[in-house]
Amino acid sequence: MKKIIPVLIILLILLANATFVVYATEQVVITEFGKPVRVVTEPGLNFKMPFIHKATVLSKQILDYDSAPYNIYTSDKKTMRVDNYAKWRIVDPLVFLQSLRTESAAQARLDDMIYSILREELGKYTFTDIIRKERTNIMQTVTTNVNKSMNEFGVELIDVRIKRADLPQENEQAVFNRMISERERMASRYLSEGDEESLKITSEADKRVAVVLARAYREAEEIKAEGDQEAAQIYNMAYDRDPDFYSFWIALNTLKETIGGSTTLFIPHDSDLARYIFTIQ
């Protein structure tokens, strides 16, 4: 009875070492004394020879690489501070295990490669072009080129991305100065535009006023002249019917209006008027 228990314990230990679970996020390489035997990529419960076989677990996931920021030089001799990250994964676990062996070794290799290739690529373009339009282009080229080299290690580079591209802190003041003087130019431009346009509007308005008034004055005078003319025509037409009678009549009316309280009349004694006066006397 007692002898069974240690045997059972040994069997349990052996069983424990012979089974292993491969998670869906993992891939496992089974080695026999360092020599690779098989690769397990399907998740689930698996078996191996206890102790003789060793199961090395590698990740099947997309892994992260993130470098510390560093300075590069652009083609126009400006300094840019670049912070990039990369996404990679182990596509051939066997090759990977035989070459790089560990994730940290892979990280180190990626570091070297991405750093030099990215630096080289960025150095081909000007600062402005990198910021404004060549970013995607550069990232794609670097990904392709690094991938070519990383392939022999069983590693696939998914992409390299520029997370941050800035000016080194030392160069910022120069940019601030440029920004300030650019803004100052804009401000004075707005002010002078304001003066110019308001002056234009005001003088246009004043000119229109002068024109409107001058035209109206002319028209008014014309209308008045028309009035005078029409009146004259009416008078002439009427009075021309009998000019003699008209002179008589107008003389009478004028006398009516002009003879008043301060008038002195001199009447010849042999005139009809004198006779009239004496008659009524």
Add this chain to the structure above:
Amino acid sequence: MSTIKELITEAAGSEKNLRRYFVISIIILALIFISSVFYTVEADSVGVVWTLGKITDETSPGIHFKIPLIQTVNVIPTRQVLRREIGYATTQAGQQDRPAQYRTIPDQQRMLTGDENIAFVDFTVQYRIADASAYLLNTQNPISTLDKAAEAAMRLVVGEDPIDMVLTDGKAEIQAAAKDVLQQIINGYGLGILVQSIQLQDVAVPHEVQPAFKAVVDAKEEKETKINQALRHENTVIPRANGEAEQMIQSASAYKEQRTEGAIGDVARFAAILEEYTKSKATTKTRLYFEMIRETLPNVHSIYITKDGDALKLLQIGGGM
């Protein structure tokens, strides 16, 4: 064997105590067992079930069974909108009586614009875990991946635009473009995340240049003010001039009316008298003459009758005879 039992019994105190402790431990173990068999999936989540390392099921909200030790479950909130803050972090959530507190993360905020200006941009990414299995499987650290990709996307978009667009009227466009770029990047990683929106929060310029930027805003405003003043002047003087012009024309027309009507009136009187005159010339003339005399003579100051150069005063101060 029996000695062990004796030792335990001694430690427990008595055989009855031993039984009691035994029952209690059985109950505790049972509870532990039950808690490892049942699991709850909240209403906005799914339960991703792993069986021996493999994803075997996605369970819907509610209470479910799982086989302990062999199965584990990740409850993933697939219907909840989650968010990431880039450029700043909320240190204290907002309450009813006080606003939320933040701290800025300058390295995340600082960006170069397309015209090589420096801007500080804070933004949030609103997202949903659309594919729970992909989210768990494909990428290591999916959330930090999302953060990094978000920074890369926003810097790409901001780097294409001039600073005035970033500060003022380009925000909607930038938000939409960054969202598209980010979604494209994370699709390449199989992140299983759907970006709902990106929202710009604070967008500012470095404080060293802020006065200069404000000066431009002020100058723009002043330009508007000056132009408005000029327009007001225009809107005052032109209607006024039009009014004056109208008036001038109206009074000229009135004058014309007056003259013609007056002429017609005068002429009518003359015409009437002319008609009479035409009928009997001498009579009319005489009558008119003496009418005039009658009207005017009584009012004159003095009348002199003259004969051969001598004047005989007939009447003095105007009065009747």
